Amino acid sequence: MKEVFIVTGGFFDGSSEGYIGKVFLLRSKSKKISLRFEVSIITEPPTPSLRVKNKGFAGGSIYNNHLWLCSSNQVLAYSLPDFELTQVIDDPLFNDLHYVLPEKDGLFVVNTGLESLDYF
Known part of the structure; x- marks a missing residue:
């Protein structure tokens, strides 16, 4: 069994x-568990x-086949699985x-520098 x-x-x-x-996370039939890490992309904010x-x-977060993530000052969307x-x-x-x-109608962004939760 494998979980990703x-x-x-x-x-x-x-x-x-x-x-x-x-x-x-790989689990064999004998219930032995092993982990493997694979880097998919290394990049700087655009x-x-x-x-x-x-x-x-x-x-x-993953939403609609996109991985949404934050750099320090930008929100980025990456298509999945590529x-x-x-x-x-x-x-x-x-x-x-x-x-x-x-979410369906927008994005919540945790803006720690301004101590705010922003919505777009």
Whole structure:
């Protein structure tokens, strides 16, 4: 049996690169469990002036075959399963974003820098 989890993160190496990866949880017939991590994409946020060192990607959600996630100052949508960037949302008030939750009529964005929950 195999379960797959999509994970996002960043590096603490002075870059602004983020990654999207998959963790595979494998369980054999003998009930032995093993994990395997596979990087799907490593990239920087698309707008150079909005890149923040050591930030990478923060929390995200899957909605309508897209992975929605946050960089420090942008909301990004990646198509699944190929992880192609399909949408970028910028707002001058975005500051230290931590999570995005898409729904039918819009997006909730956790804007930690302004201590707010924004809706688009």
